[in-house]
Amino acid sequence: MSGINREPMLSIKNLEVTFKNGNTSFTAVKNVSFDIMEGESFALVGESGSGKTTIGRTIIRINPASHGEIYFKGKRISGVIDKETDSWVIRNIQMVFQDPMASLNERATIDYVVSEGLYNFNLFAGEEERRSKVFRALRDVGLLEEHAERYPHEFSGGQRQRICIARVLVMEPKFIIADEPISALDVSIRAQVLNLLKDLKKERGLSYLFIAHDLTVVRYFADRIAVIHQGELKELAQTEELFNRPLHYYTRSLLSAVPMPDPDLEKSKQLLVYDPETMHDYSKQGPTWRELFPGHFVLANDREAEEYQKMYSSNT
Ligand SMILES: Nc1ncnc2c1ncn2[C@@H]1O[C@H](COP(=O)(O)OP(=O)(O)OP(=O)(O)O)[C@@H](O)[C@H]1O
Numbered sequence: 581m582s583g584i585n586r587e588p589m590l591s592i593k594n595l596e597v598t599f600k601n602g603n604t605s606f607t608a609v610k611n612v613s614f615d616i617m618e619g620e621s622f623a624l625v626g627e628s629g630s631g632k633t634t635i636g637r638t639i640i641r642i643n644p645a646s647h648g649e650i651y652f653k654g655k656r657i658s659g660v661i662d663k664e665t666d667s668w669v670i671r672n673i674q675m676v677f678q679d680p681m682a683s684l685n686e687r688a689t690i691d692y693v694v695s696e697g698l699y700n701f702n703l704f705a706g707e708e709e710r711r712s713k714v715f716r717a718l719r720d721v722g723l724l725e726e727h728a729e730r731y732p733h734e735f736s737g738g739q740r741q742r743i744c745i746a747r748v749l750v751m752e753p754k755f756i757i758a759d760e761p762i763s764a765l766d767v768s769i770r771a772q773v774l775n776l777l778k779d780l781k782k783e784r785g786l787s788y789l790f791i792a793h794d795l796t797v798v799r800y801f802a803d804r805i806a807v808i809h810q811g812e813l814k815e816l817a818q819t820e821e822l823f824n825r826p827l828h829y830y831t832r833s834l835l836s837a838v839p840m841p842d843p844d845l846e847k848s849k850q851l852l853v854y855d856p857e858t859m860h861d862y863s864k865q866g867p868t869w870r871e872l873f874p875g876h877f878v879l880a881n882d883r884e885a886e887e888y889q890k891m892y893s894s895n896t
């Protein structure tokens with residue numbers, strides 16, 4: 581956790597996001613609160629449909645918050661904000677999207693793709709400055725200056741994701757939301773893109789919200805992890821703490837799906853299937869968000885909290 585100071589860069593408070601479609605409505609994000617500190621890599625992990633992308637899109641104001649607030653550097657950025665704050669948000673919070681194959685304009689050169697934000701915000705004095713910013717961003721992600729003249733279809737998936745990252749970096753943001761940035765990539769190049777993100781963070785003091793659906797990737801990348809299921813946070817802790825002392829049934833089921841290096845252990849491993857109906861009894865008392873160990877939060881009722889604490893009291 582070195583290099584992380586106390587001030588939250590991003591603060592999400594009781595966020596709810598409801599989608600309305602005619603007479604039906606669906607709440608994709610329910611009462612979610614967390615802070616991301618300056619210089620921190622914060623991971624949001626959960627299965628498909630759990631609301632991860634929706635949270636990212638709400639931070640960058642594509643989806644409106646139905647309830648709750650979002651603060652960036654202490655300033656409210658959810659709800660109605662002035663124009664100046666709006667462009668401040670766009671410049672400082674950038675999102676790398678899930679699918680690099682779908683997120684590039686095929687008709688534009690890489691030079692244009694990477695420059696788009698610069699054009700939109702008038703972030704260069706002349707052509708020379710714009711070109712040098714584009715070249716620098718391409719070099720920063722391990723691409724070549726000559727790639728600027730080419731078109732997206734001439735690049736592999738991994739290279740395309742680098743282009744998406746270059747497009748984000750050229751804006752010199754403080755905070756990057758990386759939405760499953762490697763899940764669409766070939767296994768062999770995932771580590772390269774992850775290392776690139778890690779190095780950039782160190783060089784530029786960036787903060788990340790890193791979205792993923794499995795815990796393996798995140799263990800190597802994140803300072804803290806929040807586990808989300810059906811729009812609700814179930815657990816939040818420092819990365820090693822979460823791996824050493826998983827509490828919630830859902831977190832334990834995610835961990836049971838992490839492959840083990842020892843093939844014999846892997847074969848005898850029991851997969852824990854999360855079944856909220858049978859695993860929780862909330863008929864007498866509903867769950868609340870509570871800190872069971874320092875910095876380690878879980879959604880539980882009194883009985884579960886006691887049970888979770890007992891699980892680890894014998895061997896610590
Ligand atoms: N614009 C929308 N209108 C209606 N429902 C939506 C909209 N966007 C998302 N949803 C619903 O909200 C839920 C959460 O979607 P979201 O994309 O945030 O999930 P996710 O955790 O990112 O999943 P994945 O891992 O598959 O990307 C899903 O049930 C989805 O169908």
Ligand SMILES: [Mg+2]
Binds near residue numbers: 632
């Ligand atoms: Mg998603």
